[in-house]
Amino acid sequence: MNVFTTKARKWTVVGMTLTMLVPILAACSGGNDDDPNNRRTLRIGTMYGSSQDESYFRQQYTDMFELTHNNIDIEIVPAIDYTETQFDEPKENQKQPDPIEKVKEIMTGENPVDVMILDSGVLGSLVRDNLLMPLDAKMKEDKIDPNDYVPAVIEGIKDQGDGQLYALAPTYTPSALFYNKKIFSKLNVSPPAANITWDQLFTLARQLKSGEGKDATFGFAFNQWGYSDGYSDMMNYASPLQLKLYDANAEKMTVNTPQWENVWTTISQLYKDHILPTTEDLQVDPATIDNTRYNPFQQQTFFNGKVAMVIANYNFINEIDTYNKNYQKFEGMEQLDWDVVQVPTFAEAPGVSSYIYMNSMAGINAKAPNPDDAWEFVKFMNGKEWGKLRSRSSYEMPALKEFIKVKDGMSYNIDAFTTTKPLPSQINYAEQQLLTERPNLYMIQQLAQIEFNKVMQNQMTVKEALAEFETKGNDLLQKIKLNPTGQIDGVFDDVYGGGGGGGGPILY
Template sequence: MVRDAARADTHAERSGVRSGLRRKFLLRLTHKRNVRSLSALVALSMLVPLAAACSKEDPDDPNNRRTLRIGMLYGSKDNESWFRQQYTDMFELGHKNIDIELVYSIDYSDQMFESYEESKKREQPDPLAKMKELLTGQNPVDVVMLDNGMLGQLAQENLLQSLEPLIKEDKIDLEAYVPNLIESIREQGNGQLYALTPTFSSSALFYNKKLFQKAGVELPKDNMTWDDVYNLARRLKTGTGKDAVYGLSFTDWGGGLNFWNIASIATPLKLKMYDDKAEKMTVDTPQWEKVWKDPVQLYVDHVIPHPEDTQQEQPADGSYRYNPYQDRPFFSNKVAMVIGSYNLVNDLNTFNQNVDKMKGYEKIDWDVVTYPVLSEMPNVGSSMYLGQLTGINAKAQNPKDAWEFIKFMNSKDTAKFKARSNYELSALQEFIQPPGGASFNIQAFYALKPMPYEFNEADDKLNRERPNLSYVSQLADITFQKAIEGKLSVKEALQEWQTKGTDMLQKIKTNPKGEFDMSPYMDAGDMSPQKRALMRASGEIVG
């Protein structure tokens, strides 16, 4: 019994030991499994963000290709290379996964093979309606290039996205831009920026310092009115014949004066030629008379040169050598002041660098002041034009890339290249520097506000429906010529334009697009035989 009990205890003890060992083994096995599972979980948890990172779209991944559609009012596929070179090629080079597609609301190629008469008879497209189609169609554009006058209308109809939140988010310093440009764009957007422009162009008043000093007349200054300029011009007119010096010219080429020069002065006043229905002229008014009066009198008095005054005599021995400045009186020290665009700066620099190669010329000591203003609008320059105003479609399919493109167009990197232009100025102030080491008052080109321009849908519609209305402007130039030639006073010329123009409007109303005969509105001496022959050949006059 004792042995059996002892044997039983030993067996139990051994069994207990085995059970304990088994439990330890199972615990170790479980622990190892738990450790492996935990390691697996840790490894898995590390792989999750890695996988997520791999699955996230990389904006610069060449395989993640996208198309950015840019809409413009006018253009055609056969001549878009210039625009691409100017604006999109560099962007695509830095964004290899973005393809640029240019879309035109009015394609030039649809009209390039039409005759003048065919184009008049064809129903003219509505630019604003066509632009809206680009923004609201089934495949809307992302970016839109705007004409100055359309921005306000499209913003008012909520067709454009405000850039203000994007500018704030990316901390773009608007103070780096020309203040008058930003203010002008904001005004069109009712206080909001709906577009930006990388460049602008404008004109100013150039003057010859030497001629002012010789005449003992104080130099021009910024913010002069047209009346101020006219008074200076009178004081600068000296001499006669070959020795004559003229006070002012509205053009750098040749001499003379025409209706279009005067129309540019009156632009800020928004003077109308006829009423809203194009049935009666509205030009026999004190406002029109005031705009015409002084320039006409300056021309009559030879303060503004006549075309024959600026023609250079050819050598008697028959020797002739052409130079590009022979028909430009400002370069021959014959005109003291001239209205010129920014590209005149480059011409003057080139002239002064090469003047020793041209017989009879000397260097010009010149400078520039702001474009003359009207006393009614002393801070507005009618000559400034905003470059590629660029906005984002409110229904853009690719708004992020659209904003990247606008940022690129208006960036410092782009401005560095745009600053080399001879025709435009950068919207970023730090890149507006006199070219070629010249020293002049370059601020004159941007010190004034651009003229506020509003797209008049009713006027645009009227001109599309009655393209023959363009003849009213031709009649204006004919009557203006009578005034500067002394055949009529300014008052009489405006009365003639009013009377003949009203009769013309009635005929245009019944014949809005067909052939139109100008001869009943012209006297025999109203134009040179050469111009009359050209107008007869084009069908504008008969007989």
């Protein structure tokens, strides 16, 4: 779905709910204060933003609070205003701003923000630097029970805060493993069980592979479209194992190991055996496409019956609902009989997944000039009145358990979305600084894609590719150390036939 379409829908929902709920919220405005001499400002920091999109942020997070707290004015302060450099001409050796440092600047400067809206990639760094106020005591004082929230959300936030809550999130974006009941029944295979591991999933996927050519059905795809570059799938899959491509100083490769060999072998073999579909496997004969009617589902593998299981986020339920209400309009398509279980996890890292996201956590600056109003805002943003409103969103799941329910007219395992924790950020502050100081480190990922593609095209074994990746990577790391931001020529000449380090590998 186009990102602008998604935003437009969210704006519409917010606009409608503003009209409907003003009377209700006015009745429960605990922070209302009509004294004209007691007007104050609450400064809320965001990681990125600009004056152009401030209205959208306000609709999402602050308009309702201002309606019910008449004497509080909200000021939005982005750590990085991307419009300031949007039209700048790129300069050689120009460093990109460090997002964590920029966040720290607006939290510790002369006029620090009171509240910071965070994602999980930043929370841990701020906690380690004692920049956020712990919320446990405040919640206890106001009789806010953490047990009212989805345990995976609370525990996921605590994992970033050494066991304490330094932020709260009103919503989150979970994913689940969706499966087609008809395919399982047709092949007489038992459906996936709760708490399935990756190894169990891949074993199941092999049992579900059937047919050849255009009649083939595949066991699993990492996304609803099926298309993938393979390497991205592998890296997302392996994230909970916390494997590193190079050492903490970015001076030596750490890829030629049994752990990396197992990861590369597992994913590449699944593609080679066509348990996971390749791009070629999913090519649609143009002659079979009905150009007389718009059909957004025709080339989606889960809807056209080509793939038995896919990982998709919470919003996928809306697409299934739309499809099942309209499938009869599309020639050759059948009603989808489906259900979900938790996304697969590793036995070595149970209950943790890189497919769960939290991007709207609110924390209080430890140096907040206005800590009382800051807590009032965080409490309101994560409270029941606002939670009820946000629960009407079909794109995110509410963190408050009482507002989680199966979509009207549907039946599925709603618990599949509430039991898996988000993966804590794996990039610590030192690593973030390295990436900022040496932006050319992206070329290591580029080299990894090239080497993985050699395995996919049977040009090398996994052992050979990892050994070559280690050798070339070590050489590249030294070049990046000497030239962290400028152009490095000749690195990929054997792939592109010259032309330096630009571009990207073309994968199957």
